[in-house]
Structures are given as structure tokens and as C-alpha cells.
Amino acid sequence: MQIRTTKIRLLILIGIGLFLSGCSISDWYNGYYVDRSVIRKIQKEREEIYNKYYKSESPEIKELRKQNLKYCIDLANKPENRVARAGYPNGVWNYPIYIKCMRDRGSPVYSSESEN
Secondary structure: OHHHHHHHHHHHHHHHHHHHHHOOHHHHHHHHHHHHHHHHHHHHHHHHHHHHHHHOOOHHHHHHHHHHHHHHHHHHHOHHHOEEEOOEEEEEOOHHHHHHHHHHOOOOOHHHHHHO
16 A cells, blocks of 8 residues: 555655646746736737827817828728738738828828828
8 A cells, every 4th residue: 555655645746846847937937927917018008009190189180180091091901902911812902002102192100190
């Protein structure tokens, strides 16, 4: 009986050792938690910048943006303007056309402003 109990304890200890050596707490903290928290922080900062950019517009520009948004999205989604991409038999919407359309019509999006 003594030998059987010892073998079970040994197998349990080996199993726990193998499990813990695969991923230490510091690896999890530095690799998963920190990355996730940094991504959240950057997304929050970016969202604040976007809100500041769009809220600082005059009411006329906001109205123009609404009109241009509808027109440019329709233009980028037309079948002849779609971009061919693997796994999408009908293609995907054409983001560069959307950005150019919005810029040409006088209501550039924030991302196209930062590219200039």
C-alpha cells in the first residue's frame, strides 16, 4: 500500500510540475495581461482624439459629412468598385475610394488627415 500511494503522489507532483513549467505566472502577466491593458489604453486614447476631432467641426461641416458619408459609402460598395479578396466571392468594399471621396468632397475622415 505504501508503494502505491507514493507512486500516485509522484505522478501528481510530476503532472503539476509539467503544467507549471509550461507557463509561469510572470510569462502570463508580461505576455497576456500587459499587452491587453496597453491595447485598451491606446484604444481609449485614440477614441478621445477621434471624438475631439469630430466634435470640433462646425454644424455645416457635420451636415456635409452626413451627406458625403452616405454617398461615399454607396460609391465604395458598388460592385464595380469592390476589391477582390480571397474568401469573398463578391469582393469587399473599397476603403481607399471611400477616403478619397470624403477628402475630395470636403469632409475628410480623421485617418486621412493624419496621413497628410
